[in-house]
Every structure is written in structure tokens, then in C-alpha cells.
Amino acid sequence: MQDSTQPVLRDIILVGGGHSHVGVLRRFGMKPVPGVRLTLICRDTHTPYSGMLPGYVAGHYSYDDVHIDLRRLAEFAGARFFRTEATGVDREGHRVLCSDRPAVPYDRLSINIGSTPRVADAGGAADHAVAVKPIHRFNDRWLALLERVRTNPGPMRIAVVGGGAGGVELLLAMHHRLRNELQALGYDPDLLAFTLFTRGGSVLPTHAPNVRERFARVLAERGIAVHCNAEVTGVDATGLSTLDGQHHAADEVVWVTRAGGADWLRDTGLALDDSGFIQVTDTLQTVTDPDIFAAGDVASMVNHPREKAGVFAVRQGPPLARNLRLSLVDREPIPYRPQRHWLALISTGDQYAVASRGPFGAEGRALWRYKDWIDRRFMARFNDLPAMEESGSTGPRSRVPLEGEEARQAISAVAMRCGGCGAKVGASTLSNALGALQPVEREDVLIGLHAPDDAAVVRVPPGKAMVHTVDFFRAFVDDPYVFGQVAANHALGDIFAMGAEAQTATAIATVPQGLEAKVEDTVYQLMAGALDILNDAGCALVGGHTGEGRELALGFAINGLIDDEPGRIMRKGGMQAGDVLVLTKPIGTGTLFAAHARLATRGQWIDEALQSMRHSNRLAAECLHRRGANACTDLTGFGLLGHLVEMTRPSAVDATLELSALPVLEGAEETVAAGILSSLQPANVRLRRAIRHAEAMTDHPRYPLVFDPQTAGGLLASIPADQAEACVSELKALGYHHTAIIGHVDAQGDALEPIQLNP
Template sequence: MQPPQQPVLRDIVLVGGGHTHVGVLKRFAMNPEPGVRLTLICRDTHTPYSGMLPGYIAGHYSYDEVHIDLRRLAEHAGARFFRDEAVGIDHEARRVLCRSRPSVPYDWMSINIGSTPHVEAVSGAGEHAIPVKPIHRFNDRWQSLLHRLEAHPGRTRVAVVGGGAGGVELLLAMQYRLSRELTARGRDPDELSFSLFTRGEKLLATHNPRVRARFQRILARRGVEVHTAIEVVDVEAQRLQTADGTWHPADEIVWVTNAGGAPWLRDTRLSLDDAGFIEVGDTLQTPSDPRIFAAGDIAHQLGFPREKAGVFAVRQGRPLADNLRAAVTGRPLTPYRPQAKWLALITTGGPHAVASRGWLCLAGDWVWRWKDWIDRGFMAKFNDLPAMEEPSGGAAKSSRVVLNEEENTQAASALAMRCGGCGAKVGASVLSRALATLDPVAREEVKVGLHAPDDAAVVRVPPGKDMVHSIDFFRAFIDDPYVFGKIAANHALGDIFAMGAEAQTATAVATVPQGLEAKVEDTVHQMMCGAVEVLDAAGCALVGGHTGEGGELALGFAVNGLIDADPDSDSGPLTKGGLRPGQALILTKPIGTGTLFAAHARLQARGRWIDAALASMCQSSRQAADCLREHGATACTDLTGFGLLGHLVEMTRPAGVDAEIDLAALPLLEGAEETVAAGILSSLQPANVRLRRAIHDPARWHGHPRYPLLFDPQTAGGLLAGVPAERAEDCLAALQALGYAQAALVGRVIAPGEALEPIHLKD
């Protein structure tokens, strides 16, 4: 993440990662608005381009070729990416309610979440049919269908419900792909049969008769059974019923109709049409709340009803970006009128397509190549991201954001020369409001804490216990303060768990970039919400802390833990020096966070790689520590900045043993090997590499693709422990059952040799 160049004065929140919003992000990336912060809230990191989805189904494109990486695009645009799902709106407080994180404040908001299948309108459809909308969820269902086909011997009957261009195009793409899958497996493609159902009297009703006639011929030639002017009224396992009472057999049922607005919109005060879509005016604002815009399939533009087609969502990108920019800077908004006619390029499964516009009908392989060229060019705008030049004037550019009198006073304060010392503390009222809704876990040993704030916390040490102290602090490496708070707390707790201790209390220290009080307050609130969730889950009471202004967001904790004072107790400390020859070395989490986030900062990491890394860092090591102890671990440490090799050396030296690491067995985060191979390394890597002298014959391993990852610094990494060899397999099985899916046996402890280097590698 890049630190802000000036205080944030206004927030624009984009809900959903549809085609319109990717256009908005791109335009703000090209020309940032000073003082304006964009936040994208979306459940999925990779959003599909609807125009290429049939080509993906048919097998012409890979997954990455048809998906826009929203996390990378947001980073490129200087926007925050919150991977979550909106479930409501608090209009009075101007906050977006989210499914699994604190609500997010907005000054202006736009909704571009596509349509939602209303399969509940037909009995059994929700349980037995595969809805195509929303398309970002369709891939998992499509992959499952492919696996079922592979395992299903004999005849397979596929029914598609929906006779528009989307249904016809999808059916032909599925038929093309599945036929080739059967042929590749030595099976007869005639095992497949397809049927199409539509309540309309005509297929492709919004297209001209020549286009409709051409597709009717294609469907007939390919043996597709077409049922028009008939409605599906019931769906059961492996069959569906039409309005005439006839049951039709179908092993797979794909639903490409009856889509509407998301159900949660009904609980807002937004004006909706009969299908649940958000009504918007000429400026794409909702008449019920001018601070909220909507675009794409979720929007119904009053006075200009149009088909739900991707072309309109794409075309709305520029006017929506311009009007959001105008709204936030106090300028007049510009009306937008969608075109009455549009070009549709409809594929037929193979590399062949039909062009339809008004009365135009053109077809051929050349049309498919034309469409392919257009689609690839569109995707390149969002996935091929060059380094952006700093806008004219840079950080010195004055903000045009319109503020009221009170906000102008706050903005002047935020932009003024800042004091140091205690003058740099975050204001008491801001801090108290930010922490007011937090409810840290209570412990009876805490005599004075946040429940009765004083100059310092007072905590009793229970009889028979020793205190374990640790501290960690680092700057933010992602733009989501809530997730950052969770990771910072997990990272700090790792040392306590590695010692085999119980976390008791924590004291926080944070720095927050200067800005309007409301913006600072929300950042602190989001960050501490994430942190307290993790601390509470660990039974660790937050008892105090310090928050001050700084150049960038940062957070750390001083954590106290408890452990049995009796040195002979089975629940005494697990020190680094307890390794014994013959033990197995177990690592509880994959490695690779250093190289991945170095790549993320350069826009060279895929969003799903970062998602997986964040999920790993958000996973607590508490249960892993208990499991390792239960299986006889005598030494343990958590992997952090020194990397796997650095922390292993810290274990072997005091124990007076050597260790062997199996490079092939190292669990890696997805993408880590690719980013290391591209030469993208953490800034701490060179310092860690100096420890290569601890490796026996390092020159032999220098070219191994996993060798650099021995030095990769970790954030909130896993635990590395020595476990009796005879209990290692049971320990691994128990760890994996607890959710540490990539826990692995990565090496063994060996008796010290004559060589000075304690670490031996193998592959």
C-alpha cells in the first residue's frame, strides 16, 4: 500500500466489482482526486467479464484471461479493497453494513452488484438448478458440473432455462466444451443431449428476425430440443415440469432467467422497480437518496429501459466516474443517456460468432476473431497495469473537495504543521468514540484496565505462574485496517503461543495518518475491531495503549502471558533450545508472505494469492501450539522476520544439534514460488541471506527454486516445532483436522556433525 499524500477529506465507497466500477477505478487511477479516498467492497477478488464468459465455458480462454483482478486494480487506483459483502445501508449515519466486518462510512456511494437469481419463484429451482447469475459465482458450479460429467457414465441430459442471448450462447458453449471433454476421454459425445426452455414465444426476442433464424438453425443442426412459449413451474432432482404438466428428464439444469435485485436492497429506503432493481435518474443517482448512485444490471434508469447487457454497464463507467467526481467536488452533475442500439457479438460455441445490431446480421469465424480482439483489448485495460505517473502538482495540489464550515476547520487543522511529542497524540474524544463499541474480554486478574482507565493498567499474577512478555510492532502493508488489525494481533500473540503460554493481557500502540477527525476515528475503530476480535478469541484482555499521529498506519502490541512457574511441569515453557536428535520438524503454516507482499506492492501478485496469504496470517496459532504440546513437542518458535532459516538457527545453536530441511516438503503459499522466480523479494531478504553461512554447502542449492524462500521474512507465520518422530504423523493429522491444512513435516533434527554449518538441505 502507498501512504496517503494528504489527509482524507471525503470517502467514495463502491459496493460491488461489476463492469461499471472497474471503469470508475481505472478513471480515478488515471486522475486521482486530491483528498478523496475510494473504497471497493466486494466479496470476490476476481470478477469475470461477462462478454468472455461463454468463451471460458467453451474452453477458448483460461480463468485469468476472463477475470479482472480487483485487488490489483484497486491498489493501482489507490483505492482500499475490502473483501466482504454488503448487506444493508444505514442512511442516517451514511454507513454500508457488511456481512463479516464493521460497517464502512461513506460520503457518496455507488452500487454495482449485478443481478441475483430469483430461483425461489419456481419450486425446487433453488435446490436443483445451477443459476448463472451472479456470474462471479458460476465458475465453482461449472467446475462441479464438469466433474460430475466425468464421473457419470452413459447418457447425460442438460437443460437450460432461458431463451435470451445469454441462455442460447451459454448452451452452445457448454455443448462445445462437454463434447470435447467426452471425446478426449474416449467417450461418445452423443451421450450428451441438450434442451432449451423459454416462456417467450421467440428465442433471442430482443434481436432481429435474421439473427433469431440463424440461431434456430444452429440449435436444430446441433440436435438441441427447443421448447418455446412454455414456462417451467417445478424442478426436482433430475427433472423439471412445464406449465402443461409435462415432466422433462434433466441430469443437469442451468438457470439463465428470473434475475432481479439482491434481497437486502428491499430493507433499504432505495426506490426499487418491480424486479427489485434500483431506480436511478439521468445522473445515475437514486431519487430516494442523492448520495447513492447505481449502475450496471442492478440499476433501472428511469425513462431509458434497456436490456440487462454488459455493454451498458461498460458504457456507464465514464459518466459514473465523472458524476462521482462532480458530486464530491460540488460541481453540477451531467445527465447520461444510454444508446438506443448496441452491437451484440454472440458466439456459437466454437470460434464462430454472429453480429447483431438493429437489423444487421453478420456471421462467421472472422466475427469471432473480431470479438476476441475487442474483448482482449478491454481486459488489457484492467489487467495490464503500467506504473502510473504522479498527477500534476503531486501532493501539493490543492483539494477541491467541498466541505462545510466545521469540516473546513478540521481540514485546516489536519493540513497544518503538526506538533510532535504528546501534541501528536490522537485526540481523547476521537479515541474514546472509536473504542466505545469495543468490548474486550474481561479477566479477573485485571484490576485496572479499559473498564476503569487510569495512568497504567494493574494486573495480578496468579499464584504458581510466571509472566511471559513479548512485543511486536509494524506498519500496515494492506489498505484494510480491519484485516491489518487482526494480523497485527495474531503476529504479537505468536511469541506467547510459541512459548506454550496462555495470553493474558495486551497493550496497544498505534500510529494513524492525520486527517479529519471522523476519518481518523473510523480508521482506529476498524483496526481495533479486528485486533480485539483476535485478542478476545485468545482470551487476552486489551488493557490499554497509546495512539498517535504518524506518516502511515502502524500497530503493535505488548503482550503478557502466563505459564506454570514449576520448571518440571509438563506445561512449562517451550523454549527454542529444547530440540533433540531424532525429532521431526513440523511447520504449521505455509511460508511466502514476504515475497508475495513485495510483489503486491509492485502490482505483480494475483489477488487470489494475496487472499490466501491474508487468510493464513489471520489464522491463530493458539490451537496449533496446544496440539504440538499434546504430541510431545520440546521446542517451538514462531516464524516471523528472520524467516525459516533464521529461526531454525536460533533453535539449533542453543540445543547443540544440527537439522535437515527437505526443500520439497516446505509448504508454500500460492504464488510464492512464482514471485521469487521473478526476483521479487522482501526488503528484509538481503539481511536474512547473510545467514546462509549456517547452511552446509550453500552453493549447491543456490539455483533451487525454493532456496530463496528459506530467507523470506514472515508476518504472523506458523509455528516450527520439534516433535518425537514416532508421534509426528499423528500430530500432522491432528493439526490438519484443526484447520492447519498445509501443516507439514519439513525436516528432522540430527546429531551435531564435525562441520561448522548446522543446517543441511535435501530435495
């Protein structure tokens, strides 16, 4: 794993989660480079292995079988995972531009984003055809087609455009799966009609004649119509048109041809070939800029042009990782020469495959089993990750060459650091990082960041009371921008829970020491994420303090305003017997992030948890107040049970929780069942003495989750019973889709324990 005590000296940014980059991540995970930090920028958390995609469509594999969990792999590699989409490269500023977050600086950049089918080349194809890439969109359409066949079986015409290996293999997989679905329902599979369109004179034009003949035979045997020399020029809601003027009826059109580079590559200034792919040298560096590398389908090797095939992307992983390392230590990258011939194992949909290598061709079920063995072994390398030893306290010395001011900063970063005010982040670094940020402006802020002084000065309007709160914790996610969002949202939770308006925030941040440029960017990313949340809440950032520390951490002191009148403040006390308990967000963040640190979770689970943690409680609090909430609190470190006990005591009531009604984040039940718990859980479990007959519920799968500490959790409110259903409906309409009634408030009984759990 990366050594957290080693200051970051250089950044490698990997754009795209293709086959080459997963190889780079695994190699850096097995052998990190001290002082070098990897960051993966990718829109999707899971990346498909193209060799198994037809098998997934045919029904031989599950979704998880054919996807690599990029968030988990990045964690293994000690790399940051930024789930966003790259939209450009600022080569002069050495930054990757992103769709929904600040640009990310790089020292070396590698691009492995695959190819993009050019549906725009045929009129209407972008609107009426489904391209096989990006895979997540194709998968959504494919699942919808499956459901359509299952729920409304009947005649259907399916057309695939593209006669290469990819198009033929995908068509045969769809043919196999959909016909089987109809047969299982008791319908005639011949209700489905399949057609292949290719502008070439035959299918699989880049393969040997005997391979082409084999697939021509298979397609004929399956009753699939093949139109050769049929370039598709247009697609509409009724079908597609070809260059010869004919129109062919189709209910579904799948596009697997005319791939090119992403449109944004044209604005980078990098040399591209006629199809828009990045031209690279034998070292996989772009011919335009040696600091930028490219691999896989998006790369076009100038000296060794090859067909676009997954085998090349896989085999470019090791030389790409090697040359990225060498380029950072001022050593000459080593040329890579791809093989001229390779073994292609092309499936026919029914666990049968054809082998093709140069002039050689063969077929049979044994070849499919061989392909299956190869593919599963490849996937195991990235999904069955080995346990890694923790690095030592100092780690090996970095070999990244530094000169002048950078060398002085690096020596300072690893030396004994000052305490007290000497541990502050430098003034110029801080001012540069904050200079580009735009906090929301408020008329009641007299002195703030717009006119910095020793302290902020804020006016309290007449008739208002001040609400104060503070929160601070270390980072649990490797993306400073996302962490900034979560930390700000968490700190605002107490303000909203009391029904107050957020007014001002003062930040306190700890940032690992390192080169000034790296520290500056970390502070900028961190505070940019926080400002997204604060500005949305109308909360002005008015100041703060940033110091050095071993781990990234962030907190806020928040001031809020509330009407100074009786009954306006929502407090923990005030619950009434007969009230209904409403929870606005799912629970489970504690166990999920404990599991994430141990590589024992799935990326999609973490995605959902982070999305929940970034969802503001502001609108929920306003709704709860409108619906007459008698008491309210936000769920944080004490967990659901701890906060409920805090509400029952001052209210002098008891409460009943329905475990089956609790909204739970996906994966949380699995991780607690595996015994993976937050470090704060044992302290929270001491509150089991507040549960009546707790021993009767200890075997319930959700029992541990009532103790699970939450970060930026939802609001727990006590609502009059006659308002509860309307309140839940309104909250769901506001975007709190997991809102649920989880129990009710009871009159205080004779038992010492205030909480009753029901299954």
C-alpha cells in the same frame, strides 16, 4: 497513485466489482482526486467479464483470460479493497453494512452488483438448479460437471432455463465443450442430450427476426430441443416441470432467466422497479438519494429503460466516474444518455458468432475473431496496467469544499504537526472509536478499559509465571480491519509458541492525520479487527496509546501466563537429535506482499496469504505441547532459516531441511523467481553462512524462501520422531492443512555450519 500525505477528506465506497466499477477504478488510478479515498467492497477477488464467459465455458479461454483481478486493480487505483459482502445500507448513518466486519462509512456510495436470477420463483429451483449468477458458484458447479463427464462418461440430460441471448449463448458453449470432452475420451457425444426452455414464443425475443431465425437454425442443427411458451414452475432432483403440467427429465438444470435485484436492496428505502432494480436518474444518481449512485444491471434508468446487457455497464463507467468526482466538489453532475441500439456479438460455441444491431443481423467466423479482439482489448485495459509515477511530497491541493469545523480540521491536518504528547489522537476521537468495542472480560484484570486509569492493573494467579512480548509494524495491506487482525495474531505468536495463555494486551497505534470522523473510523476498524483475534484468544485489551503518523501502524505488548513448573515452557532450545521438524503454516508472505506493492501478484495469492496470517497459532501450540515438543518458535521477520538457527545454537545440535517438503503459499515461488523480495531479505541472507555447502542449493526454486521474512507465520517445532506423524495428522484435523514435516534434527557434527539443505 493516491498521495499518502494528503489527508482523507471524503470517502467514495464502491459496492460490487461490476463492469462500471472497474472503469471507475481505472480512471481514478490514472487521475486521482486529492483528498478523496476510494474503497471497493466485493465478495470476490476476481470479477468475470460477461462477454467472455461463454468462451470460457466453451474452452476457448482460461479462467485468468476472462477475469479481472480486483485486488490488483484497486492497488493500482490507490483504493482500499475490502473483501466482504455488502448486506445493506444505513442511509441515515451513511454506512454500508457488511456480512462479517464493521459497517463502512461513505460520503458517496455507488452500487454495481449486477442482477440475481430469481430461482425462488420456481419451487425447488433454489435447491436443484444452478444459477448462472453469482459466477463463482456457477463456476464451481460447472467445473464439477466437467469432472463428472470426464470421470464417469455416460448418458446425461442437461437443461437450460432462459431463452434470451445469455441462455442460448451459454447452452451452445456447454454443448460444444462437453461433446468435445466425450469425443476426446473416445465416447459417443450423442450420449449428452440438451434442452432449452423459454416462456417466450421464440428464442432471443428482443432481437430482430433474422437473428432469431439464425439461432433457431443453429439450435436445430446441433440437435438441441427447444421448448417455447414453456414457463418452468418447479425443479426437483429428477428434472423440471412446466406450466402446462408436463415434467421433463434432466440431470442438470442451469438457470439463466428472471433476474432481479439483490434482496437486501428492499431494506435500503431506495426506489426500486418491479424487478427490484434501483431506479436512477440520467446522472446515475438514485431517484431517492443523490449521495447514492447505481450502474450496470442493478440500475434501472427511469428515463431510458434498456435491456440488461454488459455493454451498458461498460459504457456507464466513464460518466459514473465523472459524476462521482463532480458531486464531491459541489458541481452539477452531467446527464448520460445510453444509445438506443448497440452491436451484440453472440457466439455459437464453436468460434462462430452472430452480429445483431437493431434490424441488422450477420454471422460468420470473422465476426467471432472480431469479438475476440474486442474482448481481449477490453481485458488488457484492466490487467495490463501502466506503471504509475509516485506522487510528490505534498501533491496537488484538494478541491473538495469544506466549511466550518471540517475546514479547521483539514488545515490542521496538513499543517506542521506537534511532537511529543501533542501528536496523540484527540481524546474525543479516541473515546468515540473505542466506545463501541467490547474487549473480553477477565477476572484477573483489576483495572482496564472497563474502568480506565493511568495504567492497567492485572493480578498474577498463584503458581503462574508472567510471559511478556511486544511487536509493532506498519500496515502492508490497505484494509485496517484485516490489518488489525494480522497485527494482533502476529503479536500473540510469541505467547503461544512458548506454550502460554494470553492474558492482556496493550495496544500502540499510529494513524494518519485527517478529519476527525475519518481518523475515528480508521481507529475503530483497526481495533475491531484486533479485538476479533484478542477476544478469541481470551486476551483482554486493557489499554494503549494512539498517535498521529504518516503511515498506519499497529503493535501490541502482550502479557501471558504459564504454569510455574519445570518443563512447562516451550523454548527455542531443547531440540534433541532424532527429532522431526514440523512447520504448521506455509511460508512466502514477504515476497508476496513485496510483489503486491508492485502490482506483480494475483489477488487470489494475497487472499490465501491473508487467510494464513489471520489463522491463530493457539490450537497448534496446544497440540504441539500435547505431543511432547522439545522446542518451538513462531516464524516472523528472521525467516525460516534465521529462526531454525536460533533453535540449533542453544540446543547444541544440527538440523537438515528438505526444500521440497516446505509448505509454500501459492505464488511465492513465482515472485521470488521474478526477483521480487522483501526489503528485509538481504539482511536475512547474511545467515547463508550457517548453511553447509550453500552454493549447491542456490539454484533451487525454494532456496530464497528459507530467508523470506514472515508476518504472523506458523510454528516451527522439534517433535519426537515417534509422535511426528500423529502430531501432523492432529494439526491438519485442527485446520492447519499445510502442516508438514520439513526436516529432522541431527547430532552436532564437526562442521561449523549447523544447517544442511537437501533438494
